[in-house]
Amino acid sequence: MNRTIMLPTSLDEAVETLATSPTAVPVAGGTDLMEAVNAGRLRPAALLGLGRITELRGWRYEDGGTAVLGAGLTLARMDRPDFAALIPALADAARTAGPPQTRNVGTLGGNIASAAASGDTLPVLAALEAVVTLARAGATREVPVGHLLTGVDPMRPGELLTWVRVPLLHAPQVFLKATGRSGPSRAIASVALVLDPARRAVRCAVGAVAPVPLRPLDAEAWVAGCIDWDARGEEGAQSIDPAAAAAFGEYVATACVPDGYGALGHELDAGAALAVEGPTAAAVRLRRTVAVLARRALGRALK
Numbered sequence: 427m428n429r430t431i432m433l434p435t436s437l438d439e440a441v442e443t444l445a446t447s448p449t450a451v452p453v454a455g456g457t458d459l460m461e462a463v464n465a466g467r468l469r470p471a472a473l474l475g476l477g478r479i480t481e482l483r484g485w486r487y488e489d490g491g492t493a494v495l496g497a498g499l500t501l502a503r504m505d506r507p508d509f510a511a512l513i514p515a516l517a518d519a520a521r522t523a524g525p526p527q528t529r530n531v532g533t534l535g536g537n538i539a540s541a542a543a544s545g546d547t548l549p550v551l552a553a554l555e556a557v558v559t560l561a562r563a564g565a566t567r568e569v570p571v572g573h574l575l576t577g578v579d580p581m582r583p584g585e586l587l588t589w590v591r592v593p594l595l596h597a598p599q600v601f602l603k604a605t606g607r608s609g610p611s612r613a614i615a616s617v618a619l620v621l622d623p624a625r626r627a628v629r630c631a632v633g634a635v636a637p638v639p640l641r642p643l644d645a646e647a648w649v650a651g652c653i654d655w656d657a658r659g660e661e662g663a664q665s666i667d668p669a670a671a672a673a674f675g676e677y678v679a680t681a682c683v684p685d686g687y688g689a690l691g692h693e694l695d696a697g698a699a700l701a702v703e704g705p706t707a708a709a710v711r712l713r714r715t716v717a718v719l720a721r722r723a724l725g726r727a728l729k
Contacts, residue, residue: 440476449583451468453475453536457524491594519547553599559589602719615715635683645677649674671725
């Protein structure tokens with residue numbers, strides 16, 4: 427099948443091109459796109475290559491304590507020390523997202539647009555309450571990542587994901603994930619947790635256990651009330667009773683993993699075990715995994 431490939435060299439040109447060809451599929455690293463094409467799940471008639479748009483491959487600070495990340499920022503670039511010092515949980519997620527050849531070309535925008543259940547950066551962005559900028563000819567709009575992923579406010583034809591705005595909390599944040607094998611592989615479950623001392627709040631998002639990252643809001647509010655926010659002042663982490671930390675893990679797991687786990691259709695390494703154990707046993711095992719991840723993430727954030 428012949429495909430039209432368009433290669434704009436600027437963001438304005440890309441937006442204008444997409445306006446005239448709204449069915450064209452934007453592609454940067456192409457890691458998820460090519461997998462879908464090779465598997466026969468996607469047959470795009472036209473591709474909009476974004477690799478020549480240098481302005482989308484970097485990041486910058488913005489007044490008000492925000493980092494503006496280009497959609498073309500690679501996972502490998504997010505793993506560098508300067509970026510890791512800025513948003514450590516996102517750097518940790520990028521570091522575990524796959525083998526070097528994937529991280530070298532895979533992009534933040536591609537991770538969001540693909541919206542795979544096991545996308546490692548997605549729970550971090552959800553926990554940080556990041557916002558994406560969507561551009562189209564003559565207009566832009568901003569949408570919370572959570573709204574975009576859940577379909578509350580989806581991308582519209584002719585729109586291009588350009589920037590990701592992440593609040594800089596200057597507070598502890600952690601990303602942990604469990605896989606079914608050693609080395610880089612897809613998550614069975616992942617947890618992103620950030621502290622927000624200024625608001626005396628905890629934000630948590632669980633990835634890979636559902637089609638989109640889940641925010642256990644009741645668990646967040648409950649554990650925030652268990653933390654002694656004044657123990658070390660406004661600079662950060664505080665103390666908590668170990669029993670409360672363990673209860674938090676169970677609270678998160680119960681909220682995010684239903685008894686009917688297995689009907690969700692995930693492509694997980696645990697799939698074979700699910701067929702043997704049945705959905706109830708698989709849910710218990712996954713719930714235990716999520717509980718451990720959440721408890722450990724909270725513990726590391728409070729150190």
